[in-house]
Amino acid sequence: MSDLLIQSSHLTKTFGHKAALRDVTCSIGRGRIVGLLGPNGSGKTTFIKILCGLLQPTAGTLAVDGEPVGLHSKAIISYLPDRMYFADWMKATDLFDLFQDFYADFDRQKAAEMCRSLGVEPRDRLKTMSKGTKEKVQLVMVMARKAQLYLLDEPIAGVDPAARDFILNTILTNYNEAGTVLLSTHLISDVERVLDEALFLRQGEIILHNSVDNIRESEGKSVDSLFREMFRAVPMEGGRF
Amino acid sequence: MDWILTDDRPIWMQLSEQMARRIVAGQYAPGSKLPSVRELAADAGVNPNTMQRALSQLESDGLAVANRTAGRTVTEDTAAIEAIRHRMARQVIGEFLSAVRALGYTREDIIKLLKEEENHE
Amino acid sequence: MLRKLLKYDFRSVIKEFSILWPAALVMALVMRFTLSMADAEILGFDIASAIESLVYFGILVAMAVVTLIFIIQRFFRGILGEEGYLMNTLPVKSWQLVLSKLISAMVVTIFSSLIALLSILLLIPSSLYDVFGVAFQVIVDYFSSGRPDNALYALEFLILMLLSVSSSITMFYLAMAIGHLFGRNRIAASVIAYIALNAVVNALVMVLAVAAAILDINMDFIAAMTAQQALHAAFLLMIAGCLVLTLIYYFAATYIIKRHLNLE
Numbered sequence: 001m002s003d004l005l006i007q008s009s010h011l012t013k014t015f016g017h018k019a020a021l022r023d024v025t026c027s028i029g030r031g032r033i034v035g036l037l038g039p040n041g042s043g044k045t046t047f048i049k050i051l052c053g054l055l056q057p058t059a060g061t062l063a064v065d066g067e068p069v070g071l072h073s074k075a076i077i078s079y080l081p082d083r084m085y086f087a088d089w090m091k092a093t094d095l096f097d098l099f100q101d102f103y104a105d106f107d108r109q110k111a112a113e114m115c116r117s118l119g120v121e122p123r124d125r126l127k128t129m130s131k132g133t134k135e136k137v138q139l140v141m142v143m144a145r146k147a148q149l150y151l152l153d154e155p156i157a158g159v160d161p162a163a164r165d166f167i168l169n170t171i172l173t174n175y176n177e178a179g180t181v182l183l184s185t186h187l188i189s190d191v192e193r194v195l196d197e198a199l200f201l202r203q204g205e206i207i208l209h210n211s212v213d214n215i216r217e218s219e220g221k222s223v224d225s226l227f228r229e230m231f232r233a234v235p236m237e238g239g240r241f
Numbered sequence: 242m243d244w245i246l247t248d249d250r251p252i253w254m255q256l257s258e259q260m261a262r263r264i265v266a267g268q269y270a271p272g273s274k275l276p277s278v279r280e281l282a283a284d285a286g287v288n289p290n291t292m293q294r295a296l297s298q299l300e301s302d303g304l305a306v307a308n309r310t311a312g313r314t315v316t317e318d319t320a321a322i323e324a325i326r327h328r329m330a331r332q333v334i335g336e337f338l339s340a341v342r343a344l345g346y347t348r349e350d351i352i353k354l355l356k357e358e359e360n361h362e
Numbered sequence: 363m364l365r366k367l368l369k370y371d372f373r374s375v376i377k378e379f380s381i382l383w384p385a386a387l388v389m390a391l392v393m394r395f396t397l398s399m400a401d402a403e404i405l406g407f408d409i410a411s412a413i414e415s416l417v418y419f420g421i422l423v424a425m426a427v428v429t430l431i432f433i434i435q436r437f438f439r440g441i442l443g444e445e446g447y448l449m450n451t452l453p454v455k456s457w458q459l460v461l462s463k464l465i466s467a468m469v470v471t472i473f474s475s476l477i478a479l480l481s482i483l484l485l486i487p488s489s490l491y492d493v494f495g496v497a498f499q500v501i502v503d504y505f506s507s508g509r510p511d512n513a514l515y516a517l518e519f520l521i522l523m524l525l526s527v528s529s530s531i532t533m534f535y536l537a538m539a540i541g542h543l544f545g546r547n548r549i550a551a552s553v554i555a556y557i558a559l560n561a562v563v564n565a566l567v568m569v570l571a572v573a574a575a576i577l578d579i580n581m582d583f584i585a586a587m588t589a590q591q592a593l594h595a596a597f598l599l600m601i602a603g604c605l606v607l608t609l610i611y612y613f614a615a616t617y618i619i620k621r622h623l624n625l626e
């Protein structure tokens with residue numbers, strides 16, 4: 001078991017001529033809740049997808065728990081994508097079966113309990129559920145695992161503030177404390193109080209990586225205010241694309 | 242009591258202060274068991290690491306004691322609690338005095354004002 | 363892990379075909395009934411048989427189309443589409459993902475063919491039932507002729523059928539995997555890749571034939587063969603060809619998914 005859960009070195013990803021990630025070097029430890037913060041199109045989703053093996057980096061290296069992305073990393077990562085991933089024919093119980101078969105750390109009983117408390121009937125076909133309910137099911141699948149690394153891509157985008165609190169609370173009360181949560185969002189004020197660390201991305205580059213406490217102490221302002229200041233400056237720079 | 246978190250300072254400091262206030266106000270009695278980090282964190286809607294740090298601060302301030310078996314309890318040292326309570330009260334009074342003096346009140350005016358306020362209640 | 367993957371691929375097969383397969387058989391039975399009524403009373407024989415042929419044809423086409431779409435979509439959506447977010451993050455190897463899809467696709471093809479065959483048999487008018495007896499007798503005679511080659515031909519034919527199915531399916535897979543390498547218009551790219559693959563394979567066969575002619579390879583050994591040997595040789599050659607193609611397509615598709623998966 002490596003001390004550092006994520007080690008990324010000069011990680012770069014380009015789509016055609018457009019760089020989605022440039023030279024990203026960072027390391028993230030265990031037992032942390034880390035915010036991957038940046039405006040839309042800053043490379044948050046790209047970074048997460050490379051971590052879970054859905055995108056292949058153009059250059060650079062990446063290790064999860066000391067190993068390159070592969071069977072081991074996939075077994076310890078619990079990934080919440082920014083979209084629905086079910087097959088049409090599935091019920092939530094089919095997903096339970098699937099997770100139970102493939103993930104040793106999946107707690108079926110916990111998943112069933114979470115569904116109950118969220119008012120989701122696991123025997124309904126997913127196709128017939130509302131978008132919000134489907135999202136709840138995916139959140140349940142992800143949080144019912146005792147994973148080493150939770151990768152949550154925009155878990156609170158597109159939902160109302162009450163649902164946001166609810167989702168954050170679900171994450172806070174269910175994640176494995178020995179593991180790390182990496183969650184991407186552009187809604188910083190909502191997540192700031194749950195974060196240990198903030199990682200700012202701008203146009204595919206890391207421009208800040210520090211603990212939230214340090215940022216508040218040294219800047220005398222919230223991460224959210226700092227974020228707003230930093231990204232307000234973007235249009236002034238210009239020229240770089 | 243709700244948690245009030247402002248933007249300007251680290252969250253753990255604010256949590257620690259608010260916990261201390263709860264203890265000196267008797268909301269958590271001396272020697273009583275404190276809720277777990279996880280419970281408190283969920284209640285405040287913060288990260289457990291942050292709450293952990295806040296509670297460690299309480300320990301080094303002498304308000305809480307970590308037990309190997311029973312989790313964390315409020316200290317039984319009532320004198321220590323009283324001392325901190327006193328310090329907090331003095332701090333509030335100090336802030337009050339400087340605010341009222343800034344309005345041009347003298348020491349005598351202030352005492353008179355406080356007495357009037359007491360009668361109102 | 364492969365067995366677990368197959369479990370879910372077969373679940374999707376059952377959900378997709380649990381209605382279609384019985385429906386095809388029921389429809390054949392219904393048609394059989396109405397046609398025999400029409401046959402006897404209202405319509406002339408020619409019209410009835412024309413309708414029957416149309417129905418046979420319709421069932422065949424429908425079954426083939428649904429099966430083909432299913433096979434393509436299970437791969438395209440299930441690995442390269444949104445469902446790929448689930449499947450490609452499971453702790454399994456890419457070759458297992460593809461193999462599971464391939465096995466379930468082959469089973470679907472075999473079952474759909476059998477059901478299509480059965481529905482056609484059901485449509486045969488009772489006046490022609492003697493045909494079954496004759497056909498059965500031919501088959502019995504064939505295997506009980508005392509010539510061991512006959513059983514071997516049947517086996518070779520069966521293997522060749524299976525491998526030609528697998529090479530067709532894996533060719534679709536490879537075409538979709540190649541299409542996936544393109545950043546946009548992946549569907550169009552897949553179609554073009556499929557056409558190109560076909561062209562390449564045809565060209566290769568042609569080149570081999572021409573090369574054999576140009577190099578003037580001594581074909582005397584063929585003349586020296588008995589008829590049985592020649593037939594076996596032909597079967598084995600085709601089996602080898604289909605096997606090689608299946609392996610190339612399968613490993614190439616797996617390689618692309620392992621090394622160049624980019625779900626955007």
